[in-house]
Amino acid sequence: MVDWPVASVSNPLGSSSILLVCEHASHFIPPEYSGLSMAEQDLVSPAAWDPGALMVARRLSFKLDAVLIEATVSRLIYDCNRPPESSDAIRAQSELYEIPGNANISAEEHLSRVRTVHDPFHAAVDDALTKHIKNNGESSILISIHSFMPVYFGKHREAELGFLHGEGSTLAKAACDIATDEGRYRCRMNEPYSSADGVLYLIDRHGSTRGVPSLMLEISNALIASPVQAAQMGDYLASLLSRVPNDAEYVSAQ
Amino acid sequence: MVDWPVASVSNPLGSSSILLVCEHASHFIPPEYSGLSMAEQDLVSPAAWDPGALMVARRLSFKLDAVLIEATVSRLIYDCNRPPESSDAIRAQSELYEIPGNANISAEEHLSRVRTVHDPFHAAVDDALTKHIKNNGESSILISIHSFMPVYFGKHREAELGFLHGEGSTLAKAACDIATDEGRYRCRMNEPYSSADGVLYLIDRHGSTRGVPSLMLEISNALIASPVQAAQMGDYLASLLSRVPNDAEYVSAQ
Numbered sequence A, B: 001m002v003d004w005p006v007a008s009v010s011n012p013l014g015s016s017s018i019l020l021v022c023e024h025a026s027h028f029i030p031p032e033y034s035g036l037s038m039a040e041q042d043l044v045s046p047a048a049w050d051p052g053a054l055m056v057a058r059r060l061s062f063k064l065d066a067v068l069i070e071a072t073v074s075r076l077i078y079d080c081n082r083p084p085e086s087s088d089a090i091r092a093q094s095e096l097y098e099i100p101g102n103a104n105i106s107a108e109e110h111l112s113r114v115r116t117v118h119d120p121f122h123a124a125v126d127d128a129l130t131k132h133i134k135n136n137g138e139s140s141i142l143i144s145i146h147s148f149m150p151v152y153f154g155k156h157r158e159a160e161l162g163f164l165h166g167e168g169s170t171l172a173k174a175a176c177d178i179a180t181d182e183g184r185y186r187c188r189m190n191e192p193y194s195s196a197d198g199v200l201y202l203i204d205r206h207g208s209t210r211g212v213p214s215l216m217l218e219i220s221n222a223l224i225a226s227p228v229q230a231a232q233m234g235d236y237l238a239s240l241l242s243r244v245p246n247d248a249e250y251v252s253a254q
Helices: A031-037 A040-044 A053-064 A107-139 A170-182 A201-210 A227-243 A249-253 B031-037 B040-044 B053-064 B107-139 B170-182 B201-210 B227-243 B249-253
Strands: A007-010 A018-022 A068-071 A141-148 A161-164 A187-189 A214-220 B007-010 B018-022 B068-071 B141-148 B161-164 B187-189 B214-220
Touching: A007 A053, A007 A107, A018 A053, A018 A107, A031 B227, A053 A068, A053 A141, A053 A227, A068 A107, A107 A201, A141 A201, A161 A170, A170 A187, A170 A214, A170 A227, A201 A214, A227 B031, B007 B053, B007 B107, B018 B053, B018 B107, B053 B068, B053 B141, B053 B227, B068 B107, B107 B201, B141 B201, B161 B170, B170 B187, B170 B214, B170 B227, B201 B214
Parallel strands: A018 A068, A018 A141, A141 A214, A161 A187, B018 B068, B018 B141, B141 B214, B161 B187
Antiparallel strands: A007 A068, A007 B007, A161 A214, B007 B068, B161 B214
């Protein structure tokens, strides 16, 4: 059971038609879990959070004047981008990292984490999006910000920026096309993950079901290792998103 | 100029009649300020933030189911518990810590920090309190959470828990009396600071002006150095506050 708040809203008065979410913002493991018996250095590894993603998301939140919802508990306790029934929601192994405290947990503990992390986090997103749609109507857009390991299971990943989508591809394609033309980063659609990997839970649950155009941005964490780099990436993405036509055509094109 | 969000709201759907604020929650110095040219170790010192305060505030937020507004930028950039005209709002020296990047800043830079930190932070508090009063009416209570150095300028401070108040003292006295009777900590009214030190800006600006009973809690940072200790203190304060009569008598007693 997690006796801590699990969601925080940055820039709560933001006026942008874009609503940002960062599910893997935090590596905080409640002290009650004793670091899930992990090795000290693994507690701040990409297994625990998406390094750099929160900094990028906050900078983007400022530049776009967008509301940003952040998770405030590590994905190792419960991965808020996975549904309760997913075997990846609470992992005992993540890439090369072992998470002993998650091995063989009881159904009761699983359910308690669903109730104390998944449920209130998604209630906060749902509430924020409801208010957002009330203010922005059909122009509301949902974007989640993630970072990924440039080398995964020893294999180098080609993408630097990934544009992932669920039901509607118009927004992701438009952003990826502009970024690709610009040539600053190696851009790919649905890399290094796609819907086949079950990573679209957040945007599917909140965006697709409401007909809100949605996009999941994946950034190589090598590009955002320092606050300066994260700020630069935030500035770049703010500029990119401001050049993507922001109107109802995404809704109808869904 | 601070190109980052400066306020974040944890547990945004909290139902408690208490609204929590943590002005010194963060030691984040935007990379644009190059650490204000401070020594590396000073950037996470009590000059930069109130160590442990955010952990206590978040635990308290969970236990009370209270909305919590956190500053997300270091007090060294701008101290959100000080008015723009205060000489303590942007310090070039804090206790024994030197802040070279704040020495001799221009009036323009001062104003820019007021506009990009002070103003949006207080707008976020104002908005949250307005919504809170709308939901709770006369039972709304404002509490800010701080930590202090047990040794200051070489002098040992006697207090472990300080209960500070502005115009109305009823709430602070009631909480201090219960905690004193209990005997777990050395409790003091208006220590280690009081209104004479100009530290009540937040509760005066938002609480007293609206007739909302307010309290500033100061906790010795030696008691909340680890997450486990901070959680225990949060639990203690949640229990304490739940035993303080929470009704309109505070309003009338103001």
